[in-house]
Amino acid sequence: MAEPTERSELPNELADLLGDRRLVIGSSRGPYTFLPQSDGRLAINRCGGGLVTAMMCVAEASAATWVCAASSPHDRAMAEHDPRVALPPGNPSFEMRMLPIPEDVYDRYYNTIANPLLWFVQHYLWDLTREPSYDDTTLAAWNEGYVTFNETFADAIAEECGSTPEPLVMLQDYHLYLCPAMLRARGCTAPLTHFTHVPWPGPEYFRVLPSYMRTPILEGLLSADIVGFHTQRYVQNFLWTCRQVGGYEVDFEKQQVESASGTTTVRAYPISISESTIRELAAADEVEDRMETLREVAGDATVIVRADRADPTKNILRGFEAYRLMLRNHPELRGKVVFFAMLYATRTGIEHYRRYLAEIEDIVARVNQEFGTEEWRPIRLRIADDYFESLAAMRSCDVLLVNPVFDGMNLVAKEGPLISDRDCVLVLSENAGAYEEMGRACLAVNPFDCRQTAEALYEAITMDKKDRAERAAVLREIVSRNDSVKWLYHQLRDADEVAKVCNSRSKPTTASGPSTVKSADVTTSSAASSEATATENPPTDPPSRSSPNRSNAATSVTSSPRTIA
């Protein structure tokens, strides 16, 4: 069991909010994963991604238990042997509990329900003429995949809450929609937040889901005290979905929904990055090396960069199409610009993703063939999982293209402008969550409008130095002001309000034991949460914090090496 580190590693205001409370975090993907080394032994590796990076900060500082799925055969083997891992290795401060989800359950949950079904619905990506089309397989994947997956989490988290004096449960993302209701059904009365890291669609598109999914998904989420999203647009969409699809009573002013489980407060908490972490990573030798290589390729050319998972949400095809249009309309730029596309393959178990990757390679080949010469290749496509290379590209770029069809937040849009050595111009889709914050200093594009995107690329390439510098300064300022600590701060502050109500009212039910609580007790808990004080909106800033603590916290995050034997 991990020995908690000092609270001082957490920025003061977060520590104040947490008090003696311990976090129980639930997310499908965990913060670390086991991978075999060349000598055959398993090594534990730190995972990337915005969620992990942001949550790690409080996990370490609150001696959290982080419940996650053992998704690979290696993780599964380790989890069956001993599910609890003290982390970070060598200097443990929190605990990861890996759930050994059986492979067939995981496959149904992940490859049929979570991706592509929920993912595509939440990003408006289905070609509805033909897909989705639900049959017995879908129903089985739901019942014996997604539901079972959530039940396994609920069992484990309820158990953790039972052995923790003052738990605060923070569930993450679309993988765990059912978990809040399952926790309540298991007698868990802890304050409970759920955060969705993807967009929430309008009610009519949410209705694309079969009724045996949409009803429990809404009931599940509305069993949480706080439901969080990245933007006000998603909050509004969720509130409308609750009213129109679920028939719930919704207060649009207070952003609250009444259900049998009590009151749920719905809030936007735009996720961000840790400035010091990313700056430190971007300064690593590995990044400098790769910048050198990029410089050799690019020469004097203006550098356009994109860095994405090869996911249909990212709109990679139209990005290249826009670049092609620009090269057609501005022949004077041929040979004077280069497009580095740093992609990494993802979800290759799903046909849509394999096809998408093939289409990407195809359009790159066609653009390079149309305009390429012996000296100049217009697009440099790199398909690899090399974060250092992405950082090197972002540091080197003059123009950063972030044009997703729809995207929950998109942290590349925040990382790039922060670390760019060249005051990069951000060409940003109005459908990226980041647009709500960064819209005023980017060049905004409709992601379906290749003509407009081509013009924006041209404008970015030819923008004068002063304008670039001014925009870049604004973008940096936006990212610095709302970093990942603030994302957590606002959630913990709101959860604290809920907890005060819970503490003063539902303690007796906790005493009755976690798994024998009857529905009456659940109702008590709901009634308690229904009186949770409404928090302000938009959220107020946290009190000014002492920078030493903050940089300590950042260090404690960044100092975790990416691979630990």
Place this chain on the structure above:
Amino acid sequence: MAEPTERSELPNELADLLGDRRLVIGSSRGPYTFLPQSDGRLAINRCGGGLVTAMMCVAEASAATWVCAASSPHDRAMAEHDPRVALPPGNPSFEMRMLPIPEDVYDRYYNTIANPLLWFVQHYLWDLTREPSYDDTTLAAWNEGYVTFNETFADAIAEECGSTPEPLVMLQDYHLYLCPAMLRARGCTAPLTHFTHVPWPGPEYFRVLPSYMRTPILEGLLSADIVGFHTQRYVQNFLWTCRQVGGYEVDFEKQQVESASGTTTVRAYPISISESTIRELAAADEVEDRMETLREVAGDATVIVRADRADPTKNILRGFEAYRLMLRNHPELRGKVVFFAMLYATRTGIEHYRRYLAEIEDIVARVNQEFGTEEWRPIRLRIADDYFESLAAMRSCDVLLVNPVFDGMNLVAKEGPLISDRDCVLVLSENAGAYEEMGRACLAVNPFDCRQTAEALYEAITMDKKDRAERAAVLREIVSRNDSVKWLYHQLRDADEVAKVCNSRSKPTTASGPSTVKSADVTTSSAASSEATATENPPTDPPSRSSPNRSNAATSVTSSPRTIA
């Protein structure tokens, strides 16, 4: 020029509302079209479709001018010769004015912008990973197609209003979104309604349109006094779109939007059919003949019917997939059921539609191959434009499948239950506009859920006689109570309220002439309409009407033969 017929042909309450007012109707498709006969001469034919049938009633009774596009080469030739046609032929009571839209303008407007772009956006049909993708062609099709098309209408309608003492302008559908603003810019101060016959999507999906379309579309619609849709869902979506995309001030209670053009009232008017018209048509000899043929094919089998345009919105592929699932799960039904699919090819100038038709033929072949025997073909696919045959199928059916992905209203869902000789069970998509009225007596399905649709088909086939009869009675009652006269009545009543305000305030600006009005005058007109009295919601019923008048009106509609030499 047509001599108006007596007002008595119109149901009393409509006549009262119209008073001395004359309608100027604008719709892309007109009520009649010219077609060559075998002897080479052109004959004028009555067009079908819910819009034409419903509007014809008031057109005839108000001596309306119906402005429409000459869309075929024959219509264009006739329109260039003489754009005005007195109709119906032989017994004229209103006038059709055909606009000779140049072929290239029409092609851009129709085949690029209206279909598939607007159509697919309003039905959530794009495969957003790949389409739409806007380039210079899209912009040109907008500027030199859709905009020009609307301008041509605005010029003609402004002219008609100028020569009509008390005009009421009723614009129809997604082809004419820009027309209201263009009319105001031309000084037209007449009360103006716009009715959209397709769904209105949520704000986020509306944003799929490029900004150079969505801004003028909203400005266009908000220049109308009344904006109508088929259902409350579309009204809500439109109001949200106005607020979220356009940034307009929206009163969700009153269902009104404030814009620079004043106040626009947004209302649901569910379109319907004329009971007497459809009953009369369904009793025609041509229908009886075709029923005979169907009976020979079906024998004692239970008859499932669908009757649709071969449009992706209609969800024809999943309908057959559901039927296949049902035959798999219920082998005892093989040979005892037959599925008549009465389809007619549509928009074959568009690749999506050609591909869709091919996919339909493919799945039919596969299902017939999987289950068919020498004696029994499970699906009888008929691709033809034979309304009598559709009526024959509807009269003969035990089960009517109406499972659109999304559909503005879907009049088959109203026609079928009304004329079925066999108390047909309606299996209805929850995404058809008709579902808002008919949901309580149909078997509702999620159109994407083939498993559920298969179960609903099975339930419908095996439903006992009493249950069938009770449901059928409720469905008939719903259709009878809200017929096409009521659809018009509510619109005219609300327009009448607007007109009272306009009459008392904007007469002076009318005097200043139609085409020389400056923006100040437009503002005056806007200010007037902004004080239009809000009408109640939901709309109250019209006063009880004398049935003789009503059946007269119906006769005047149905007596128009479908083909007139």
